Amino acid sequence: MDAGRMPPSRAVGNSTCSSCLDACIMLGPVTRVDFKMKTLEIDGIKVRVQIWDTAGQERYQTITKQYYRRAQGIVFVYDITDEQSFRHIEKWAGDVDQYAPGKVQKILVGNKSDEELGRRVTQERGSKLAETYEMEFFETSASTSSNISESFTHVTALVLQAHKRDVDNLLGCLDDYLEKVALEDEKGSQGPDNNTRRGCAC
Ligand SMILES: Nc1nc2c(ncn2[C@@H]2O[C@H](COP(=O)(O)OP(=O)(O)OP(=O)(O)O)[C@@H](O)[C@H]2O)c(=O)[nH]1
Numbered sequence: 612m613d614a615g616r617m618p619p620s621r622a623v624g625n626s627t628c629s630s631c632l633d634a635c636i637m638l639g640p641v642t643r644v645d646f647k648m649k650t651l652e653i654d655g656i657k658v659r660v661q662i663w664d665t666a667g668q669e670r671y672q673t674i675t676k677q678y679y680r681r682a683q684g685i686v687f688v689y690d691i692t693d694e695q696s697f698r699h700i701e702k703w704a705g706d707v708d709q710y711a712p713g714k715v716q717k718i719l720v721g722n723k724s725d726e727e728l729g730r731r732v733t734q735e736r737g738s739k740l741a742e743t744y745e746m747e748f749f750e751t752s753a754s755t756s757s758n759i760s761e762s763f764t765h766v767t768a769l770v771l772q773a774h775k776r777d778v779d780n781l782l783g784c785l786d787d788y789l790e791k792v793a794l795e796d797e798k799g800s801q802g803p804d805n806n807t808r809r810g811c812a813c
Pocket residue numbers: 612616617618619665666667668722723724725726751752753754755
């Protein structure tokens with residue numbers, strides 16, 4: 612990543628296509644958003660994930676923001692050999708707070724962990740920043756594949772958990788509602804105005 616460029620963020624969402632494929636979506640003449648689909652296995656469940664690799668450059672920010680709105684998970688990526696890319700994470704995180712859905716799941720990734728000699732950002736600083744924004748922190752290397760699968764699996768698991776909580780809440784509400792209706796029915800069938808309420812059976 613060139614100095615002065617902002618780090619990319621990866622937006623993760625569920626998909627409906629079963630195959631893994633690589634594609635490159637052209638958005639107008641000046642910007643590109645890489646798009647990949649991946650199938651991950653989490654707790655024995657196969658999850659198909661869409662990964663939108665948005666451009667890191669500041670000039671593409673307007674486009675990037677549009678992707679936040681539909682994201683279920685976001686991976687903030689900086690380059691451990693590039694101080695500026697690390698500093699820009701705060702700006703990206705602020706944008707996400709503003710534009711992404713409230714329950715979007717986020718992780719922070721310091722990439723190029725294979726480049727120890729060129730390191731400019733310590734693990735401690737990465738970890739501290741992640742803590743500030745209540746994110747999990749990973750150091751990865753796209754070159755050696757270190758922690759790549761772990762970090763994506765983690766953010767996907769967080770998305771699944773968040774959705775499971777929603778479903779559980781809905782089921783809880785439905786249970787409460789059915790219980791209430793059953794109680795009212797029971798009361799109704801015992802009360803004096805039973806016939807009025809339910810109509811005459813003869
Ligand atoms: N050593 C090392 N090089 C890497 C790693 N990941 C990416 N690179 C190199 O860094 C350069 C930039 O990689 P890109 O994937 O284009 O970076 P990017 O930040 O996604 O670029 P934009 O999306 O255009 O902002 C390329 O030369 C990659 O080969 C890594 O983990 N280790």
